[in-house]
Amino acid sequence: MRKIYDVVIIGGGPGGYVAAIRASKLGLQAALVEKAKLGGTCLHAGCIPSKALLRSAEIYANMKNAEQFGVVVPEVDFDFSKAQSRKEQITEQLYKGVQHLMKKGKIDVYEGFGRIAGPRSVLVEKSGDGILTLGAENILVATGSRPRSLPGLEPDGKYVMTSDEALQMTDLPKSIIIVGGGVIGIEWASMFSDFGLDVTIIEYEDRILPLEDRDISREMQRLLKKKKVKMITNAKVLLETLEKGNGIFIKAEHKGEEKSFTAEKILVSIGRNPNTENIGLDILDVEMDQAFIKTNEYYQTNVPNIYAIGDVIGGLQLAHVASHEGMIAIEHMAGNCLARLDPILVPKCIYSNPEVASVGLTEEQAKKEGFFIKTSKFSFRAIGKALVFGNSDGFVKFVVEEGSSQVLGVHMVGPNVTEMISGAGLAQVFNLTAMDIAETIHPHPTLSEAIGEAALAVTGMEIHM
Secondary structure (H helix, E strand, O other): OOOEEEEEEEOOOOOHHHHHHHHHHOOOOEEEEEOOOOOHHHHHHOHHHHHHHHHHHHHHHHHHOHHHHOOOOOOOOOOHHHHHHHHHHHHHHHHHHHHHHHHHOOOEEEEOEEEEEEOOEEEEEEOOOEEEEEEEEEEEEOOOEEEOOOOOOOOOOOOEEOHHHHOOOOOOOOEEEEEOOOHHHHHHHHHHHHOOOEEEEEOOOOOOOOOOOHHHHHHHHHHHHHOOOEEEOOEEEEEEEEEEEOEEEEEEEEOOEEEEEEEOEEEEOOOEEEOOOOOOHHHHOOOEEOOEEOOOOOOEOOOOOEEEOHHHHOOOOOHHHHHHHHHHHHHHHOOOOOOOOOHHHOOEEEOOOOEEEEEEOOHHHHHHOOOOEEEEEEEHHHOHHHHHHOOOOOEEEEEEEOOOOEEEEEEEEEOOHHHOHHHHHHHHHOOOEHHHHHOOOOOOOOOOHHHHHHHHHOOOOOOOO
16 A cells, blocks of 8 residues: 655755655655755755865965965965865765754655656656655655756766766866856856866856846956956857867857867856656646746646746746745645745855855846836955955945835845845845945944945945945
8 A cells, every 4th residue: 555645745955855844844744755865966966065166176275375364385285086075075964964854854755766647646766676656645846957058068078067077077177168157157167267277268148147237247257357267258159169189179159250269178057957857747737838847926836736846947046945945835735825935035146256145136127127226335345354354355236226225136246245145135025225234233343344334335324435
């Protein structure tokens, strides 16, 4: 007799396993089906391992500049294998933590490929062990995504990589071309540059980080140039020109001309595709939007007991978004209704060196939505803690509604800004004004003083600029 659960979750990433924990805390009997390892892409091939390597790159770059702090290091060397080993140790520790949470919540975990077999059943194809059928009052699809590739630029194990293959490198190349100047591409460019590689970014849009505020894009481009990263925008990679041999050769069209590029390897970083194939969605005629699953504000599909969250529904493909979506979906299954997730209120972070963080509308978006706006910027060069850190590049920018000074967006580039953006997010959740933030006491000396100063600058009342 098959076991029947209140909810069966297909996919054990940060959307799926967080949803399972919320279900457990609400008294629902939950099962989680995962084809690889709990934690998903985020833990094993994304957020955590890439940040571990970024930290190693940052430490290496800092050590090369240690003398300014009075630390004299005769010779700084880098062992990439040890950095990879540290990355694996961190991942393994967190993986064991997720396993513990599943046991603590009495959540049944099934290893295998999950597939919807009907409105209330899920098949689990276990490697070498046949097929298991689970009964489900509700089904939550949280199968995540995979790196997108280009025809002719698929990973080949030697010259062409996506982020998946890059994370498993055993040796660093001397040079690399990165196709794509979005979030992931910029993180890898920053990392490789700090490791000492010759880095070239080819971006199709008119600027790197095209979804960020234009001032942020410009500043990041300036700072990457300081690190000797080469960038070409408004450029289309000519796939048919790719040649492999002693490294790679490829051309890109830029302003009507063809430009040639060579490097030891090429990294394709052009976004991610949802994992929605072969999981049984067609059996129930689940409504799709191209490759993405369509849902309502509670992440419910057109089939009432089938829900979907995370990268498979499109929108913001971020781990913290998937986790929150998972909690909303589970609460809805339990008969509760959490407030809908407003994408504008989601903090977005880029873990390059320096970092980028933002929440709310960009200046351009605010104008398009019809707001009459004011903007302000405050540089980290005037912040004592930034000078103490030896990293004073960047700024905090506010976008506010003229008249009311209600905060519409906050955008930052600089040291440790990913640790400061949540406060700005809270300000937007509660519709605070720039003056509300300015009247919040920001301790001295901290990097967060730049937020207070930028808020004061909206009315021309900044102190240290």
